Amino acid sequence: MGTIFRGRVSAALLPLSLALAVGCHETNRYETGGSGGSGGTGDAGSMGDPGGDAGTGGDAATAGGGGTAGSGGTDTSTTETRADPCLQIECEAGTCVANGEASYCECDAGFFGETCDQVFETCEPDLCVFGVCSDASGAPACACEAGYGGPTCEVEIDECAQTPCLNGGSCVDGVASFTCQCPSGFEGDTCEVDIDDCASNPCIHGEPCIDLVDDFVCDCDVGFSGKKCETSIDDCSPNPCQNGGSCVDDSGVVACTCAAGYTGTTCQIDTDDCAQSPCQNGNCLDGIDGFTCQCDAGFSGDLCETNDDECSPNPCQNGGSCVDGAGSFVCECPDGYTGSTCQTNVNDCSPNPCQNGGDCSDGIDEFRCECAEGFTGNTCQTNVNDCSPNPCKNAGECIDAIAAFVCECAEGFSGDTCETNVDDCSPNPCEHGGACQDGVNEYACDCPTGFTGPRCEVIVADCTSSYCTVFTTSTSYVGDLGGLAGADAKCQARADAAGLDGTYKAWLSDSSTSAALRLSHATIPYRLVDGTTIATSWADLTDGTLLAPIDLTELGGVPPSATTSDDVWTGTTTIGDVNTDWPTCEDWTSEDGATAPGSWSESNFEWTTRESGASCDFEFPLYCFEQ
Numbered sequence: 001m002g003t004i005f006r007g008r009v010s011a012a013l014l015p016l017s018l019a020l021a022v023g024c025h026e027t028n029r030y031e032t033g034g035s036g037g038s039g040g041t042g043d044a045g046s047m048g049d050p051g052g053d054a055g056t057g058g059d060a061a062t063a064g065g066g067g068t069a070g071s072g073g074t075d076t077s078t079t080e081t082r083a084d085p086c087l088q089i090e091c092e093a094g095t096c097v098a099n100g101e102a103s104y105c106e107c108d109a110g111f112f113g114e115t116c117d118q119v120f121e122t123c124e125p126d127l128c129v130f131g132v133c134s135d136a137s138g139a140p141a142c143a144c145e146a147g148y149g150g151p152t153c154e155v156e157i158d159e160c161a162q163t164p165c166l167n168g169g170s171c172v173d174g175v176a177s178f179t180c181q182c183p184s185g186f187e188g189d190t191c192e193v194d195i196d197d198c199a200s201n202p203c204i205h206g207e208p209c210i211d212l213v214d215d216f217v218c219d220c221d222v223g224f225s226g227k228k229c230e231t232s233i234d235d236c237s238p239n240p241c242q243n244g245g246s247c248v249d250d251s252g253v254v255a256c257t258c259a260a261g262y263t264g265t266t267c268q269i270d271t272d273d274c275a276q277s278p279c280q281n282g283n284c285l286d287g288i289d290g291f292t293c294q295c296d297a298g299f300s301g302d303l304c305e306t307n308d309d310e311c312s313p314n315p316c317q318n319g320g321s322c323v324d325g326a327g328s329f330v331c332e333c334p335d336g337y338t339g340s341t342c343q344t345n346v347n348d349c350s351p352n353p354c355q356n357g358g359d360c361s362d363g364i365d366e367f368r369c370e371c372a373e374g375f376t377g378n379t380c381q382t383n384v385n386d387c388s389p390n391p392c393k394n395a396g397e398c399i400d401a402i403a404a405f406v407c408e409c410a411e412g413f414s415g416d417t418c419e420t421n422v423d424d425c426s427p428n429p430c431e432h433g434g435a436c437q438d439g440v441n442e443y444a445c446d447c448p449t450g451f452t453g454p455r456c457e458v459i460v461a462d463c464t465s466s467y468c469t470v471f472t473t474s475t476s477y478v479g480d481l482g483g484l485a486g487a488d489a490k491c492q493a494r495a496d497a498a499g500l501d502g503t504y505k506a507w508l509s510d511s512s513t514s515a516a517l518r519l520s521h522a523t524i525p526y527r528l529v530d531g532t533t534i535a536t537s538w539a540d541l542t543d544g545t546l547l548a549p550i551d552l553t554e555l556g557g558v559p560p561s562a563t564t565s566d567d568v569w570t571g572t573t574t575i576g577d578v579n580t581d582w583p584t585c586e587d588w589t590s591e592d593g594a595t596a597p598g599s600w601s602e603s604n605f606e607w608t609t610r611e612s613g614a615s616c617d618f619e620f621p622l623y624c625f626e627q
Contacts, residue, residue: 092117094151104155110139112151129154147176167191185214204228222253242267261289280305281327298327318342336365355380356402374403394418412441431457452521458538461522461627464502468522468626471495471529472568472600474553476560479585479595479616481569484510484518487588491624498554500529500626507608507623509572509579510587516542516576520627528552534603542575546603550623559600559621567597567620570608579609585616592616598623 086096091105094116107116112127120140123133128142131153135141144153160171165180169191172179182191198209203218207229210217220229236247241256245267248255258267274284279293282304295304311322316331320342323330333342349360354369358380361368371380387398392407396418399406409418425436430445434456437444447456461468473494481487487506495504509515521538528534534548535541553559559566571584578584582596593616598608600621614620 089115091115097149099149099155099158099161102155102158104150107151109141116151128152130156147174165191167194183214202228204230223249240266243270261287279303281307296327298325316342318345353379356383372403374401392418394421410441412439429455431455457517459520459627461520461524461538462503463522463524463626467525467527467533469495469500469502469529470526470534470550470623470625471498471500471552471554472550472559472623473621474555474557474560476619476621477569478591478619479569479588479593480591481506481508481585481588481622483588484508484513487569487622491622494554494624495626498529500554503627504624505627507570507572507625508588509570509577510584511578512587514577515570515572519576519625526625529554529556544574544605546607549603549607550600553621554624565597565614566599566601567610567614567618568600568623569595569620570598570623571595572598572608574605574608582613590616 083101085098085101085103089096089103089105091107092115093111094105094107096103097106105114105116107113110120112118112120120127123135123140127133127140128144129150129152130148131142131144133140133142142151142153144150147157147159149155149157156175158173159176159178160173163171164178165171165182167186168183169186170181172181180189180191182188185195185197187193187195194211194213196211197214197216198211201209202216203209203220205221205224207221207224208219210219218227218229220226223233223235225231225233234249235254236249239245239247240254241247241258243262244259245262246257248257256265256267258264261271261273263269263271270286270288272286273289273291274286278284278291279295280303281299282293282295285292285294293302293304295301298308298310300306300308307326309324310327310329311324314322315329316322316333318334318337320331320333320337323332331340331342333339336346336348338344338346345362345364347362348365348367349362352358352360353367354360354371356375357372358369358375361370369378369380371377374384374386376382376384383400383402385400386403386405387400390398391405392398392409394410394413396407396409396413399408407416407418409415412422412424414420414422421438421440423438424441424443425438428434428436429443430436430447432448432451434445434447434451437446445454445456447453450460450462452458452460463469471494473490475490475494477490481490484506487508488504491504491506495502505519507515507519509518523537525533525537526535526541528548528550529552532548532552534546534550536547540547551559559568569588571579571582571588573579579596583593585591585593585595594613595616596612597610597614597620599606599610600623608623
């Protein structure tokens with residue numbers, strides 16, 4: 001290992017203050033380089049720049065101005081940042097100098113001690129610990145030996161402070177020198193050289209060597225292994241050849257001898273024995289060094305070369321004929337059968353051929369229909385004519401239906417076959433006790449005395465003269481007349497007061513009873529009290545107009561009038577029916593509401609029905625007719 005010694009200043013006669021300065025300049029640095037130039041008188045001539053051995057000559061008085069520093073020196077120092085140890089000491093008459101992890105005081109001239117707190121007077125014995133004391137300049141000064149410093153040369157300088165050893169080397173400090181202990185794989189004064197581990201050619205077969213740090217790697221040829229490629233590899237262990245193949249190792253090159261039916265570099269491929277499609281009518285199944293044919297239906301033989309006779313024995317049923325095919329057969333079925341082997345009787349009832357709800361019975365290539373009632377024919381397609389012969393009696397018309405008929409009977413007959421003469425006398429249509437005689441679609445009423453008409457509904461007039469008297473009451477009344485009976489009583493009272501003979505009723509209808517039903521129907525004229533004819537009979541009276549208005553009272557005077565009209569209470573149409581277009585003052589029992597009156601001064605239809613209504617609380621007269 002390399003050892004570097006520090007250059008030192010010869011300071012035999014150097015004043016102590018200057019010696020301290022020199023020590024301060026040299027701290028924590030080492031150098032290598034050429035020899036210094038010639039300088040002035042004295043050893044102190046090398047104080048210029050630490051670059052080699054100082055020049056000789058001159059005396060101490062010219063320190064710093066001496067010989068020229070040597071040129072060509074190369075500074076290979078390494079600087080390491082450390083905590084400042086001078087923070088732990090205070091120099092009273094000097095300057096603190098760091099020395100590795102320690103520190104000391106460089107005292108001013110004439111001072112010494114750890115903190116430069118003592119004053120030199122003379123070179124006392126043993127004053128300089130590792131140096132020589134001189135007081136030639138008038139003040140004591142120590143010239144320190146190489147590797148030492150401090151006011152009295154008591155401090156050994158740490159040459160390892162700058163970590164000069166490279167590549168992880170360990171530094172061992174000496175006196176004015178250091179030693180590097182290099183890790184494995186490195187050498188040199190500062191461990192700067194990586195040792196070439198491939199220099200001895202360690203790879204046995206001359207393979208390429210790759211140098212590492214304190215190690216190497218051999219790039220072995222195929223078939224060799226080991227640190228120096230010293231081991232021959234058995235490439236057949238384990239055997240790479242598959243499926244029973246044999247392995248041959250030839251200097252790292254493996255060859256497989258395959259068993260029958262296999263191929264490939266490692267016998268990994270099963271030879272395809274079906275590649276040539278040996279099976280004629282089937283699928284080929286590859287095996288080991290062989291194949292098997294899986295024949296299609298209808299074929300047999302090792303290569304499926306034989307066409308089997310599928311018609312032996314005959315698979316067709318029910319007399320079907322078999323036609324052999326390639327691996328198949330076809331049955332030609334007789335009429336009435338179907339299916340692959342003619343096994344199915346054709347359902348001649350699907351779809352149902354029977355119409356109109358008929359039931360179908362299947363046979364062999366035929367069917368039979370059981371028809372619903374009212375239908376006939378092979379498929380029940382014909383509706384049976386239930387009107388032939390005509391079942392309807394008494395000239396009734398027959399209408400055919402499904403398994404039935406309907407008779408439309410002539411008037412006067414009824415029953416399913418029109419066999420019954422309708423009893424037109426039930427219920428009895430004859431009024432007022434008339435006797436009914438039934439006919440064919442008609443009847444006849446035998447009316448009692450005093451009544452006439454088809455139903456004896458007409459009262460025969462029984463007037464006292466050859467005419468029937470008519471008048472308008474001389475008295476007016478509100479709509480509350482006391483009903484129809486009250487109105488009739490008012491007419492009778494007026495006739496009686498006037499000395500008129502006979503029975504009188506009012507020309508008046510309510511909501512349920514018409515004047516035509518209440519009054520007699522005269523066949524003789526209707527006249528006023530002065531003999532004026534207003535109608536020649538009931539039929540003339542109800543034909544819509546009068547021969548003259550009913551404009552006289554029972555006394556022969558002019559009828560009373562309302563303030564604006566000649567109205568009369570009637571509630572009746574021109575033919576004697578109820579006037580359903582208007583109410584009738586609650587059947588002539590109330591002054592509330594309104595109704596349609598007639599006009600005693602008119603002979604047209606308004607004599608009994610005006611178009612405008614009148615309030616039931618008005619006062620109007622009545623028409624009175626003799627019965």
